[in-house]
Amino acid sequence: MDVKLLKENRVHGDFQFPFGYYSMKYDNPSQMLDCHWHDEFEFLLMTSGCAVFRVGDLKYDIAKGQALFIKSGEIHSAYSNKGSWGFSAIVFSPSLLNSNPYDKIQNKYINEIIKKQSAYATLISGSEQWEKELLEHLKITIEIARKREYTYELLIKSHLYAIFSLILSNIKINTDISLMYKSDRLKPAIQYIQSNYKQKIYIDELSKMVHMSEGHFCRYFKKIVMKTPIEYLNHIRIIKACELLKNSDRKVIDIAMDVGFSSFSYFINIFKRCMKLTPAKYRKEHQT
Structure with missing residues (x-):
């Protein structure tokens, strides 16, 4: 699924x-x-x-x-x-x-x-x-x-x-x-992250979308999504990077920049944390 x-x-x-x-x-x-x-x-x-x-x-x-x-x-x-x-x-x-x-x-x-x-x-x-x-x-x-x-x-x-x-x-x-539908309040922020992951996204912008204070928004987001807003943003970026690694021959650094990371070393660290291997090894194992 x-x-x-x-x-x-x-x-x-x-x-x-x-x-x-x-x-x-x-x-x-x-x-x-x-x-x-x-x-x-x-x-x-x-x-x-x-x-x-x-x-x-x-x-x-x-x-x-x-x-x-x-x-x-x-x-x-x-x-x-x-x-x-x-x-x-x-x-x-x-x-x-x-x-x-x-x-x-x-x-x-x-x-x-x-x-x-x-x-x-x-x-x-x-x-x-x-x-x-x-x-x-x-x-x-x-x-x-x-x-x-x-x-x-x-x-x-x-x-x-x-x-x-x-x-x-x-x-x-x-x-x-x-309580079942209180979490619906987060949907505009979640969909905004999904659509704009390549851009800089600020917590205050997200919290305003759902009419919450920044602190309450971050706590509630973590409770429902089980990731902080930044963790979820990075998660989306890594998933998109995986697709590009599998389906293209572009340089890893170009892929990192394209999915929204401004630091290549930060991208490598986040990728390894999420995927348990380096981007190069992921490409080798998954590219057809």
Whole structure:
């Protein structure tokens, strides 16, 4: 899954069947799922180990066999300090659930799911019977998506309907909805960094965008993104540098300057800290 930038621009599936399946495994506990968001729904099932997920302002300790329901636009990330960990995820447009706009299913259920999505609980722990049933449907859906055999689209949609039937019938209201979306305030600053990483970016400019003091902005940014604003800016620059190292023969110093670093030695230090190897070695290992 491409989670290197916070706002995903990728298409999950295609126009006719907007559904994607992904499996991730982190062998190094220092590796993390970078903070990001997307417009689609996501069900994420822990398949190994355990990890701490942040969804909005809320934190969840997720163990193998448990799942999260991540709604449209929710900022989320994850890390673990306890060895290897992994998960499988299905990401799909809410429109995949659509029925005939004039029938009872669309008006009574699907519109309700989309309209009130923020009220539904995020954690699916498996502690209650309906959650166990939901987790079983999710595991089956993931396996169907992995195999992609004939009629897999029909089967996936049928299990998604079963999942949302269980959610609607056993609704757990989020009591901290305001916390889920407080983090949305950071999105203008995050998107500004992504679009202007080549330029000098100042903390006071970012804090003004989100109407926070500089101190509060820096603390809150670190809490949600799990990197300081400068660390995140450097992270974006290094990711862009990696793309250029893989796909061009340009000099390393020119790449460093192009992605926004004014000091070549600083670029080398940051690159080694982020990627655990030098730019030259990265190019040698990844260039086709």
